[in-house]
Amino acid sequence: MKKLWGGRFQKTPEKWVDEFGASIHFDKTLVKEDILGSLAHLAMLRKCEILSKEEAERIKQGLESLLQKAKKNELVFSIDHEDIHLNLEKMLIDEIGPIGGKLHTARSRNDQVATDMHLYLKHHTEHIIELITAFQNTLVEKAEHHIETILPGYTHLQRAQPISFAHHLLAYFWMMERDKQRYSDALKRINQSPLGCGALAGTTFPIDRQYSAKQLGFDSIYENSLDGVSDRDFILEFLSVSSILMMHLSRFSEEIILWCSQEFKFVELDDTYATGSSMMPQKKNPDMAELVRGKTGRVYGSLMGLLTIMKGLPLAYNKDLQEDKEGMFDTVKTVQGCLEIFTGMISTMTVNSNEMKKATQHDFSNATELADYLAKKGMPFREAHEVVGKLVYTCIEKGIFLSDLPLEEYKKMSKQFAEDVYIVLDPKHAVEKRMSEGGTGFKKVTEALQNAKQHLNNF
Numbered sequence: 443m444k445k446l447w448g449g450r451f452q453k454t455p456e457k458w459v460d461e462f463g464a465s466i467h468f469d470k471t472l473v474k475e476d477i478l479g480s481l482a483h484l485a486m487l488r489k490c491e492i493l494s495k496e497e498a499e500r501i502k503q504g505l506e507s508l509l510q511k512a513k514k515n516e517l518v519f520s521i522d523h524e525d526i527h528l529n530l531e532k533m534l535i536d537e538i539g540p541i542g543g544k545l546h547t548a549r550s551r552n553d554q555v556a557t558d559m560h561l562y563l564k565h566h567t568e569h570i571i572e573l574i575t576a577f578q579n580t581l582v583e584k585a586e587h588h589i590e591t592i593l594p595g596y597t598h599l600q601r602a603q604p605i606s607f608a609h610h611l612l613a614y615f616w617m618m619e620r621d622k623q624r625y626s627d628a629l630k631r632i633n634q635s636p637l638g639c640g641a642l643a644g645t646t647f648p649i650d651r652q653y654s655a656k657q658l659g660f661d662s663i664y665e666n667s668l669d670g671v672s673d674r675d676f677i678l679e680f681l682s683v684s685s686i687l688m689m690h691l692s693r694f695s696e697e698i699i700l701w702c703s704q705e706f707k708f709v710e711l712d713d714t715y716a717t718g719s720s721m722m723p724q725k726k727n728p729d730m731a732e733l734v735r736g737k738t739g740r741v742y743g744s745l746m747g748l749l750t751i752m753k754g755l756p757l758a759y760n761k762d763l764q765e766d767k768e769g770m771f772d773t774v775k776t777v778q779g780c781l782e783i784f785t786g787m788i789s790t791m792t793v794n795s796n797e798m799k800k801a802t803q804h805d806f807s808n809a810t811e812l813a814d815y816l817a818k819k820g821m822p823f824r825e826a827h828e829v830v831g832k833l834v835y836t837c838i839e840k841g842i843f844l845s846d847l848p849l850e851e852y853k854k855m856s857k858q859f860a861e862d863v864y865i866v867l868d869p870k871h872a873v874e875k876r877m878s879e880g881g882t883g884f885k886k887v888t889e890a891l892q893n894a895k896q897h898l899n900n901f
Contacts, residue, residue, distance in 0.1 A: 464521040465764050466529055471771050473517065475561040476526050476554070477509045482657035483549055483637060490648055492547060501545050504538040526558070527551045548649050550641035552671040552759040557637040559770070561658060563680055564632050566774045567625050573781040574622045574687075575901055578615050580789045582894050585611040589887050592869050593708060593798035594807050603810055604802040604869040607793065608891065609882040615894050617690040622901075624683040631679060635660040636670035642758035643667055672758040674748065674766050681745040684773050688738040691780055695731040698787070702728045707797045712790035715783070730787055734780045741776055744769030802869040806834050808844060811872045812863070819858045829855050 484505065488498035508530060511517050523529040528551075534542035585608035595605040635655035638645070644667045651663045664670030701708035711728055719725035747769050751762050802808075809830050816826035833855055837843055845867045852859035865871055877883040880890075 461521055465525045465767070466519045466521055466523065468768050468771065469526045469555075469558075470519050470529075471767075472526050472555075472558040472562055473512045473530070474509065475558040475565075476530055477505055477512060478561060479554060479557045479637060479658065480530070480545060481505050481509075482654045484545060485657050486638075486650055486654040487545075487547060489653055490650055492647055492649070493544060497541055497544060500538055500541055501534070504534045504542060505545075507537060508533055525551070525555075527554050548640070548645040548647040549638065550671070552641050553636050553639040553667075555763075556639070556671055556673070557635065557658070559677065559767070560632055560634065560636065560660070563676065563770070563774075564629065564659070566778070567629055567632060567680065570774075570777055570781070571622055571625050573778060573785070574618050574625070575898065577781055577785045577788075578618050578622075578894070578898060580785045581611050581615045581618070582891060582898070584788055584791070584793075585615070585887075585891060585894075588793060588795070589884055589891070590870070591793065591795045591798060592802050592873055594801050594805060595882075601801070601805045601807045603807050604873050605882040606873055606884060606887050607795075607798065608887050612887070612890055612894060614690065614694055618687075619897060621683065621687040621690060624686065625680075628676070628679045628683050630661070631676045633659075633661040634676070635663045636673070637663075639664060639667035639670035642671055668758045672755070672760075672763075674752055674763065677766055677770050678745070678748055678752070681741065681748060681769065681773055684777050685738075685741050685745050687777060688734075688741045688780065691784060692735045692738040694784070695735040698731045698791075699728050699735070702726075702731075706801075708794055708801075710792040710794065711787060712792075714790065715787040730783050734783060737776050737780060741773050744773045799869070803845075804843060806837070806844060808867050808869060808872050809834055811866050811875075812844065815863060815866045816856060816858055821856070821858060 481502065484493070484498055484501055487493045488495065493501070508517065517529075517533065519526075519529045523532050531542065531546065534545065588607040588611070591607040592604050593607050593610065594601040595603050595610070635651065635658060637654050637658070638649050638651035655661075655663045664673070698709065698711070700706055702711060711726075711731075713726075715728070715730040716726045717729045719727065748766055751765050755762055812830045812833070813823060813826040816829060817823045821829075833844065833847065833852070836851065837847055840847075845864060849859065849861065849863070852863055873882055874884050877886055880886070
């Protein structure tokens with residue numbers, strides 16, 4: 443079959459070579475963006491009187507017809523035409539005749555594909571920001587019901603200090619807030635138009651790049667044509683931001699998986715977000731959380747893959763850049779799916795408050811409160827730390843906890859201990875008194891919730 447670029451060639455590639463070089467099986471994802479980019483380019487060609495009114499109107503009708511067919515999934519693509527651009531150009535010519543070939547005036551597939559990807563990421567990044575916001579709303583709603591629900595806080599996966607469960611959930615709210623800010627900032631680079639950069643050096647036609655950029659909703663244009671067609675750092679930035687987001691979701695997944703276990707029993711997932719075992723009837727596996735944790739590796743892989751592709755490419759366009767799309771498409775799909783799963787999983791999750799409370803009553807996570815108690819009475823903290831450490835050891839030897847230790851034993855270690863020591867040891871009291879900025883005290887958590895809501899209202 444004759445290629446649209448084949449004038450210089452005497453032979454056509456063998457079928458298997460065509461199949462190896464073709465990208466249509468994945469870049470057909472860009473069909474709507476490619477048509478929208480063509481409509482903007484067409485409007486600019488008409489404005490600059492490069493095409494006549496009649497020519498522009500006929501081509502516009504053809505493109506709009508293709509767009510409607512695309513929305514109905516009625517377009518049939520062929521590897522004989524390699525990619526989405528040549529497939530659509532062939533369809534346009536078939537639809538309206540040779541005049542369809544005039545659409546490619548003053549542009550190259552190089553700036554065309556870059557424009558498509560900018561448009562694609564623009565739309566999907568905006569949607570991801572909306573999904574993050576929906577997830578944040580879910581976190582706030584769940585946290586509001588658990589301000590005074592107490593669970594052990596951990597360091598090194600060892601019980602450390604009791605905290606409010608709402609405080610724990612809000613930690614992820616603020617991670618998501620930073621992720622949202624990173625996506626919003628990335629949009630500044632995504633919202634640039636490479637259309638009109640040509641193959642690498644611009645064009646001799648009197649085009650208006652600012653006009654076509656405005657038609658597509660871009661904020662600015664690439665200032666350098668070489669940069670415009672060879673830049674993929676806007677995709678790298680998107681993949682990097684997505685990797686950070688997925689890391690946050692993966693950490694949360696790990697905690698949910700632990701909390702669901704018989705050893706913790708802190709939460710139970712709705713049946714929608716769990717599966718059973720084909721052999722063991724009693725099993726309820728947190729598979730959706732595990733999948734999110736696993737899919738994080740896919741996003742990391744896409745980032746590393748594109749970084750590796752880009753690291754040795756000279757300016758401007760190289761065929762290697764065909765490999766920039768599948769990882770981008772997969773990351774968009776993965777991130778959107780994971781956010782939707784998490785929003786549903788957390789909103790329907792049952793919190794076992796009694797199990798959480800019980801865990802704080804049968805450990806030594808109140809030891810720091812005891813050291814602070816002595817420090818407030820004038821004992822140097824380092825000395826108080828040692829005293830409490832010895833008391834903990836005494837309890838371990840006796841098989842009891844600090845709240846079980848008689849007052850006489852406390853007084854043996856320091857005369858500063860009094861009856862009020864048992865109030866200090868109460869986990870709820872320990873949490874309530876942590877009133878430093880950003881702390882887990884109930885009043886501070888309530889304030890933090892209001893602050894979180896304000897951030898959501900300002901979005």
